[in-house]
Amino acid sequence: MHLVPEEREHWRAIDEHTVCDAIDAIGDPERVHAWASRFALLGEPGRLALLLSLHRAGPIAVSDLALATGIRDSAVSQALRLLRASGTVAAEKDGRIVRYRLVDPQVSALLDSLG
Known part of the structure; x- marks a missing residue:
């Protein structure tokens, strides 16, 4: 599981490929924060x-x-x-x-x- 951060490598995964896809979808944490801020403005x-x-x-x-x-x-x-x-x-x-x-x-x- 190449995309899993080191601090979570010991966590159990059921579908490793799906986990990597999910991590890839999340992307940059700063981008996630920026979008959350936009949605807060719209909320x-x-x-x-x-x-x-x-x-x-x-x-x-x-x-x-x-x-x-x-x-x-x-x-x-x-x-x-x-x-x-x-x-x-x-x-x-x-x-x-x-x-x-x-x-x-x-x-x-x-x-x-x-x-």
Whole structure:
């Protein structure tokens, strides 16, 4: 079992080939962590609604996001801070108005799959 980490080599396997396939499917632990973080962002209904709005409507202001989603401006701003910190969205200043857009292509692809 060439892919089993040394600290687990003594563990019993029923189907060694399947174990190696499973380890290969998991891949890089950092990649798994990155995807888990993305799914955590999508796992809260308010943030998911914001991301869907950003994905479909393009750059949009906080007050317009609040109106579209039914979430208070302050809660939208708080969620957008989190989404900006994660690199999922970016802000663009247009005079006094700040508009937000989705910039993470992997989150965009996930949202596309929602139909």
